[in-house]
Amino acid sequence: EAQVTQNPRYLITVTGKKLTVTCSQNMNHEYMSWYRQDPGLGLRQIYYSMNVEVTDKGDVPEGYKVSRKEKRNFPLILESPSPNQTSLYFCASSLFPSRDGNYGYTFGSGTRLTVV
Amino acid sequence: QQQVKQSPQSLIVQKGGIPIINCAYENTAFDYFPWYQQFPGKGPALLIAIRPDVSEKKEGRFTISFNKSAKQFSLHIMDSQPGDSATYFCAANNQGGSEKLVFGKGTKLTVNP
Numbered sequence: 001e002a003q004v005t006q007n008p009r010y011l012i013t014v015t016g017k018k019l020t021v022t023c024s025q026n027m028n029h030e031y032m033s034w035y036r037q038d039p040g041l042g043l044r045q046i047y048y049s050m051n052v053e054v055t056d057k058g059d060v061p062e063g064y065k066v067s068r069k070e071k072r073n074f075p076l077i078l079e080s081p082s083p084n085q086t087s088l089y090f091c092a093s094s095l096f097p098s099r100d101g102n103y104g105y106t107f108g109s110g111t112r113l114t115v116v
Numbered sequence: 117q118q119q120v121k122q123s124p125q126s127l128i129v130q131k132g133g134i135p136i137i138n139c140a141y142e143n144t145a146f147d148y149f150p151w152y153q154q155f156p157g158k159g160p161a162l163l164i165a166i167r168p169d170v171s172e173k174k175e176g177r178f179t180i181s182f183n184k185s186a187k188q189f190s191l192h193i194m195d196s197q198p199g200d201s202a203t204y205f206c207a208a209n210n211q212g213g214s215e216k217l218v219f220g221k222g223t224k225l226t227v228n229p
Binding site: 004033041042045046048058063090092102104105107108109110 | 122124148150152157158159160161162165205207217218219220221222
């Protein structure tokens with residue numbers, strides 16, 4: 001089954017304790033991206049990657065890091081989490097460049113992170 | 117900054133009603149306009165998309181209307197059902213350039229029985 005897999009689904013951590021949220025896709029997609037979703041603010045892009053070893057900042061990159069060493073994996077790293085990073089996080093992937101047709105991003109099921 | 121403005125923020129209709137969600141964009145280079153549907157506890161999923169060479173696209177009970185001159189597009193849900201209760205996001209991007217999708221802030225739709 002074509003999918004984007006995120007782990008963990010739920011995570012409670014303490015301020016300052018480094019954590020990594022993993023993201024893996026099995027569709028051979030070039031493009032991958034991380035979003036955070038907060039009430040009233042919608043989906044905001046954190047980082048994205050056009051392909052292996054190519055990453056760039058999105059709209060809200062502060063406090064986050066990413067890496068893209070393999071095409072299928074795109075982990076999100078919080079080196080020193082803070083309470084304002086409590087949020088629902090989504091990883092997404094797509095082909096690049098897009099083709100005609102009705103496809104777009106495939107999203108993972110989300111990671112709900114709480115930083116206390 | 118590229119933006120997509122979505123309204124309303126929330127919407128309540130009765131079963132069988134026709135909810136309409138509106139979006140407006142600024143960047144005339146946008147050429148792909150998808151809608152995503154998100155159920156609680158799930159990630160957004162592509163529902164339907166349109167390109168600016170057509171003014172309307174239907175898939176089942178879902179219709180996108182597109183007005184290029186006004187830079188607006190909308191989602192209509194015909195004969196809405198309680199199972200359509202979800203959050204809907206419009207989005208836009210320029211597929212000839214970056215793949216970055218710009219999302220609206222979402223509309224929480226509730227369809228009452």
